[in-house]
Amino acid sequence: MRLTWRATTLELARPFRISRSVMTGRTAVEIALGGADAELVGRGEVVSSAHAELGPERIVAELRRVRASWEGLSLDRVRVPGGAHPAVASALRTAVSEYEARGSGRTLAAQLGLPLLSEIPIARTIGIDSPPEMTHQAAALAASGFGLLKVKSDADVGASVRRLAAVAEAAPGAELIVDPNEAWTAGTALRILEEVRGLPIVAMEQPLAVADRGGQRELRSRTDVPVIADESISTVADLDGLDGLADAVNIKLTKCGGVHQARVLAEEARRRGLDVMLGCLVSSSLGIAPAVHLAALARWCDLDGHLLLARDPWHGLGGEDGRLRPTGEPGLGVRRSEEARS
DSSP: EEEEEEEEEEEEEEEEETTEEEEEEEEEEEEEOOSTTTTTTEEEEEBBBTTTTTTTHHHHHHHHHHHHHTTEEEEEEEEOOOOOHHHHHHHHHHHHHHHHHHTTOOOOHEEEEEEEESEEEOOOEEEEOOOHHHHHHHHHHHHOOOEEEEEEEOOOOHHHHHHHHHHHSSTTTTTEEETTTTTTHHHHHHHHHHTTSSSOOEESSSOOOTTOOOHHHHHHHHOOOOOEETTTSGGGGGGGGGTTTTTTEEEEEHTTTHHHHHHHHHHHHHHTEEEEOOOOOOOOOOHHHHHHGGGGGOOEEOOOOOGBBBBSEEEEOTTTTTOOOOOOOSSSEEEEEEHOOO
């Protein structure tokens, strides 16, 4: 098998602020896996992430090691190295899976034995900003058709309350998920929830630090608002540590290592009575597409990373009206934007 890649820069349409950082762009490395048939290619994408300690140099270094070990091997003999970063491993496994799916003329979902939903409602994330700016974004998103908005938050109680109230007023028909990215304590969370009582908040995503297990237990015992674990969950083994601390899990392929690993994790979470959210990083449609093929396993799909870009170099998912509509083409079902226009 032949492994190639190229790095590009994804610029965001506007700065995206969460409790721990502000992002304006990131590096995306597109990978391609080919064999004897030049027309048959499997693709994947891995994006840089300071939080995940994954820079462009590390991505390329890992891909070089994999290329050397895969050169000349048949598809059934390629293996992702155990020490690969989960995000790199996910992109490689996506490329392998798409190669197989396109070779058999099936969607990735069909290759996995899952239905590919024709229409997938998604959440749209609103980054931390001034209440007037968040009001403007929320109103525009609601008018476009989004019924679920994820609102980023930080440790400032007063500001968090004002932002949530502004978003709820601007999008009266939408449900809200608040996501502080570990910025709250149990006390902060309880104060904010009391202040915003009556707003349509359907869940909190990773409100407390992963290590604050006592706080997580206290919070969950004192509120009926469901808690979604995000930073706390990467593998099936992590589910054991969530007993009594969470009602749902946010599964990201970049954390668990690929579509097959995500499927196993989602099915085991559901077996334990936990709801499933499929999440993503800011990436192109190529990076979002693998999770789309797992949507049948999820209650919520937070798959809007491509919509935050100034320009998406890939096409085939949609989502601008709050719903993804996969093409149903073999493999991932996405094409380069210039190919889609031709």
